[in-house]
Amino acid sequence: MITVDGLRKVYGDFVAVQGSTFDVEPGEIFGVVGPNGAGKTTTLKTLAGLIEPTAGAVRVAGEPAGDPETRTALGFLPEESPLYEDMTARSYLRFFADLYDVPRETANQRIETALDDLELEHRDRRLGDVSKGMKRKVAIARSLVNDPDVLIYDEPASGLDPLTTNYVLEYVRELADAGKTVLFSAHNLYHVESVCDRVVIMNEGEIVARGTVEEIRAEHGETTYRVFTTVPVDGSEPDGDRHVSTVDSMDAVEGIREAAADAGGEVVDIRTRESTLEEIFLDVAGQPMPGSRRVSPGATDGDRRREPSEPPEPPEAAE
Amino acid sequence: MSVSPRKLLRVARWEVSRATGSLDRRTAVLGAVALLLTLGVAAGGVLAGGVALDEDIYAVAVSPDSPYHEPVSDSTPLEAVPAGAPNADVYVDDRDPSDREATVSVANTRKGQAALGAFRSAVERHNNRLLLAEENQSAAFPVGVTLSYVERATQRVGANDGTAGAGGDDATGDDGTGDAGGGDAGEAGDGADGSGTGDGGAGSGLGVPDLGGAAGSLFGGQPTGSPAEISPPFPFSSLVLAFAFLVPMNFVIQAYGSTILNERINRRGELLLVAPLSRTDIVAGKTLPYAGIALAATTIIAVAVGGGPLSVAAVFPIALVFLAATFVGAMFARSFKELTFVTVTVSVALTTYAFVPAIFATVTPVALISPLTLVVRDLQGEAVSIAEYLFSTGPFYLVAGTLFAMGVGVYREEDMFTQRAVPLKFLDALAVHLHRPRDVALLAALSIPFVFVAELLGIAVLFALPEGAAIVALLVVVAVVEEVAKGVGVYAGFHQSRFERDLPTALKLGALSGAGFFVAEKATAVVQVVGLGSLPLGQAAFGTSGVGSGLGPAAGLALLALPLALHVVTAAIGAVGATRGRRAWAGTLLVAMAIHFGYDLTVVSTLG
Numbered sequence: 044m045i046t047v048d049g050l051r052k053v054y055g056d057f058v059a060v061q062g063s064t065f066d067v068e069p070g071e072i073f074g075v076v077g078p079n080g081a082g083k084t085t086t087l088k089t090l091a092g093l094i095e096p097t098a099g100a101v102r103v104a105g106e107p108a109g110d111p112e113t114r115t116a117l118g119f120l121p122e123e124s125p126l127y128e129d130m131t132a133r134s135y136l137r138f139f140a141d142l143y144d145v146p147r148e149t150a151n152q153r154i155e156t157a158l159d160d161l162e163l164e165h166r167d168r169r170l171g172d173v174s175k176g177m178k179r180k181v182a183i184a185r186s187l188v189n190d191p192d193v194l195i196y197d198e199p200a201s202g203l204d205p206l207t208t209n210y211v212l213e214y215v216r217e218l219a220d221a222g223k224t225v226l227f228s229a230h231n232l233y234h235v236e237s238v239c240d241r242v243v244i245m246n247e248g249e250i251v252a253r254g255t256v257e258e259i260r261a262e263h264g265e266t267t268y269r270v271f272t273t274v275p276v277d278g279s280e281p282d283g284d285r286h287v288s289t290v291d292s293m294d295a296v297e298g299i300r301e302a303a304a305d306a307g308g309e310v311v312d313i314r315t316r317e318s319t320l321e322e323i324f325l326d327v328a329g330q331p332m333p334g335s336r337r338v339s340p341g342a343t344d345g346d347r348r349r350e351p352s353e354p355p356e357p358p359e360a361a362e
Numbered sequence: 363m364s365v366s367p368r369k370l371l372r373v374a375r376w377e378v379s380r381a382t383g384s385l386d387r388r389t390a391v392l393g394a395v396a397l398l399l400t401l402g403v404a405a406g407g408v409l410a411g412g413v414a415l416d417e418d419i420y421a422v423a424v425s426p427d428s429p430y431h432e433p434v435s436d437s438t439p440l441e442a443v444p445a446g447a448p449n450a451d452v453y454v455d456d457r458d459p460s461d462r463e464a465t466v467s468v469a470n471t472r473k474g475q476a477a478l479g480a481f482r483s484a485v486e487r488h489n490n491r492l493l494l495a496e497e498n499q500s501a502a503f504p505v506g507v508t509l510s511y512v513e514r515a516t517q518r519v520g521a522n523d524g525t526a527g528a529g530g531d532d533a534t535g536d537d538g539t540g541d542a543g544g545g546d547a548g549e550a551g552d553g554a555d556g557s558g559t560g561d562g563g564a565g566s567g568l569g570v571p572d573l574g575g576a577a578g579s580l581f582g583g584q585p586t587g588s589p590a591e592i593s594p595p596f597p598f599s600s601l602v603l604a605f606a607f608l609v610p611m612n613f614v615i616q617a618y619g620s621t622i623l624n625e626r627i628n629r630r631g632e633l634l635l636v637a638p639l640s641r642t643d644i645v646a647g648k649t650l651p652y653a654g655i656a657l658a659a660t661t662i663i664a665v666a667v668g669g670g671p672l673s674v675a676a677v678f679p680i681a682l683v684f685l686a687a688t689f690v691g692a693m694f695a696r697s698f699k700e701l702t703f704v705t706v707t708v709s710v711a712l713t714t715y716a717f718v719p720a721i722f723a724t725v726t727p728v729a730l731i732s733p734l735t736l737v738v739r740d741l742q743g744e745a746v747s748i749a750e751y752l753f754s755t756g757p758f759y760l761v762a763g764t765l766f767a768m769g770v771g772v773y774r775e776e777d778m779f780t781q782r783a784v785p786l787k788f789l790d791a792l793a794v795h796l797h798r799p800r801d802v803a804l805l806a807a808l809s810i811p812f813v814f815v816a817e818l819l820g821i822a823v824l825f826a827l828p829e830g831a832a833i834v835a836l837l838v839v840v841a842v843v844e845e846v847a848k849g850v851g852v853y854a855g856f857h858q859s860r861f862e863r864d865l866p867t868a869l870k871l872g873a874l875s876g877a878g879f880f881v882a883e884k885a886t887a888v889v890q891v892v893g894l895g896s897l898p899l900g901q902a903a904f905g906t907s908g909v910g911s912g913l914g915p916a917a918g919l920a921l922l923a924l925p926l927a928l929h930v931v932t933a934a935i936g937a938v939g940a941t942r943g944r945r946a947w948a949g950t951l952l953v954a955m956a957i958h959f960g961y962d963l964t965v966v967s968t969l970g
Contacts, residue, residue, distance in 0.1 A: 054776075055859075091636050093775040114638040125630040127380055138376045142369070142637045185633070 049099035074239030118186030128171030143189035264318030274308025373647025420477035423450035433488035451477035622692035656681035676736035679758035686765035760811035793858035803878025805851035872934025
């Protein structure tokens with residue numbers, strides 16, 4: 044559905060994007076993450092036809108980005124919600140439906156559906172008088188008035204409270220389930236992990252990691268195993284009436300199992316800990332994500348690792 | 363992308379809807395009141411011949427039975443009070459009807475003397491009206507005068523430019539005679555056909571306005587009549603027209619500039635750029651309602667002052683330049699504060715350009731550079747040729763078109779929402795149109811209307827200086843304006859990395875820029891059509907390009923080839939500097955200007 048091939052964008056002497064290449068499949072939610080200045084917004088705006096690439100090819104549904112046909116099939120949500128604040132939600136949405144040649148009947152139906160789905164109140168109040176969350180919902184509704192196949196959302200949950208954020212993310216998921224292709228950027232890596240099917244991590248204009256979150260984790264992250272034994276083994280530490288060893292490979296786990304057996308004990312539990320996307324980002328980009336923050340249950344700001352709520356099955360059953 | 367009228371109209375419709383929605387009632391009422399006041403003052407000024415600020419400032423004690431009562435009552439500055447009233451400024455004592463002379467006494471103060479002067483004038487006007495009402499006009503006006511204004515540079519006013527014979531036996535002149543006073547006098551004399559053709563100015567092309575009635579007084583007197591009635595013309599008409607037509611434009615550009623800048627503030631316009639519309643659709647759609655308002659206001663005012671379609675067609679291009687300049691200014695401005703500066707600058711500059719030359723509406727072809735002169739001529743009922751119309755309004759249309767094209771070039775994400783310095787945005791606005799080297803030639807050619815306007819303004823401003831000094835100063839202006847016009851596109855191309863910064867490229871771009879400028883410059887031949895080339899300043903500004911020099915074929919060919927060589931060489935010099943940055947460009951530009959000035963001075967001196 045979306046093809047980016049060797050995208051390069053230069054502003055004067057500043058290289059914003061240097062040679063990005065990726066594809067997005069129909070119905071997929073594709074995440075673009077990276078710190079400020081990484082080039083993700085430039086990439087999204089190039090796809091929306093707002094910016095002309097210096098080099099490379101960018102296609103949406105087989106057509107060059109920026110072509111009138113492409114624009115008709117595209118819904119773009121910028122990071123901010125710059126609305127015409129003197130208009131009401133309805134008149135604003137009708138205006139854009141008009142620009143997209145949507146017949147009036149269809150437009151009215153779509154507008155009401157979108158506003159209902161987004162639970163938007165105050166539909167005839169001036170947009171300047173509604174809350175930021177409402178404005179964001181109106182902006183999302185606007186991106187849907189032309190019933191586009193492709194949605195490009197730049198930080199869709201930017202500046203929203205947690206409740207509205209969850210609502211918006213769920214709505215994005217529903218849109219993808221309904222067959223829309225969504226290109227999605229976010230600072231908050233938890234949002235990306237929870238919503239996106241595939242991800243690229245950008246840094247300084249380059250894609251430094253790509254794939255599903257699991258693939259990225261497998262390639263760039265690390266898995267550590269905490270092996271609990273009934274007897275002490277070499278390198279273990281006491282943990283109540285048990286002993287725990289931390290290792291980073293299944294071979295090491297096997298070695299501990301053998302050592303425990305030799306000492307007359309056994310492995311009673313193995314817990315796996317995987318790198319979060321944020322940790323991987325720190326690893327590949329060498330800097331923390333601005334504004335990124337853990338939101339998983341039980342996590343604290345100081346805890347940089349995510350503990351799975353349920354430990355995965357060990358690769359080999361504990362004896 | 364091409365322009366889609368349907369989408370353009372949609373944007374226009376929503377712009378109207380949005381703009382009216384954003385206007386609160388109080389502001390709307392205040393705006394309407396201000397507009398009505400403006401129109402009222404303008405219409406009042408036109409219909410009443412000026413605002414009566416001097417009404418009833420002198421009290422004249424005069425009996426209602428006195429023959430002096432009527433002149434006093436009819437006079438604006440005089441107020442008739444009962445005879446013997448205390449504190450009057452003038453006392454008229456004619457209680458003895460058998461005595462034909464009245465005794466007039468005044469207070470021995472400055473106000474008293476002024477009141478006496480006003481009283482005398484009122485009585486003279488009254489007597490004059492009585493004389494005009496006489497059946498035998500020859501008896502009433504034994505001497506008649508017809509004024510005929512001629513072009514200063516080519517003729518001197520002579521005593522035989524127009525006559526009105528005593529007795530009206532032959533009340534015609536060689537180059538047009540009046541039909542108001544003189545004609546009537548002739549007919550009243552002894553039945554001879556004393557009517558003339560046209561008014562006093564018809565023979566000279568740019569004559570004295572003769573609106574007749576109240577409107578006629580705007581122009582400082584009648585072209586025909588008794589010696590007492592003749593007064594020199596005053597360019598009050600230009601002032602009134604500039605006020606009446608241009609002041610409403612200021613309201614329009616304020617609103618228009620705000621709507622354009624609003625699109626840039628907080629990136630509001632970003633979503634329109636993503637919609638399936640071309641940039642031209644968006645800009646034209648947003649401009650259309652304001653152009654419509656300007657056209658409507660112009661039409662209403664034209665009707666109010668007694669003008670016709672010509673007046674509207676003359677003023678509308680000014681409105682377009684108002685809008686185009688405001689559009690570019692709003693695209694460059696980084697805040698509403700800067701936008702205010704832009705709109706004030708646009709307003710002052712254009713009002714000056716339209717008003718100052720129109721002062722000379724009755725004097726010289728220089729006046730035709732202002733479309734307001736066309737309005738004056740429309741009000742006089744004079745014909746305006748297509749060439750004169752194009753000469754007067756063509757630069758406005760071209761400037762407006764070029765400015766809009768420049769603004770549309772930067773109506774894109776990369777320029778709209780950034781806080782780049784204005785000069786950088788200007789260079790960007792030029793550079794977006796540079797895709798191939800030959801585009802530099804097109805850019806230089808498109809600079810011609812600006813060059814033309816700048817040089818015409820130079821003529822108008824320097825017109826009052828002694829001829830020798832004015833010509834030298836004008837040649838400096840010409841050299842500066844033309845070299846900058848040719849060089850700025852090339853510099854923008856190098857600055858924005860559109861071209862390789864090497865010597866062959868610089869020479870190529872310089873040659874293309876010079877050639878493009880030269881070809882477009884030939885369009886200035888239109889100055890010959892309206893007679894501007896007959897003026898020394900006109901020759902200095904436009905004659906050095908070889909147009910209409912009146913020389914033989916060889917010399918004429920040389921004068922055609924030499925300017926081409928000049929433009930190519932000087933543009934190439936500037937282009938070489940442009941490859942090395944701003945300072946180097948400025949240095950080479952000075953060299954190019956010096957060469958240009960030297961060439962022009964030589965040509966002007968040679969041609970005499």
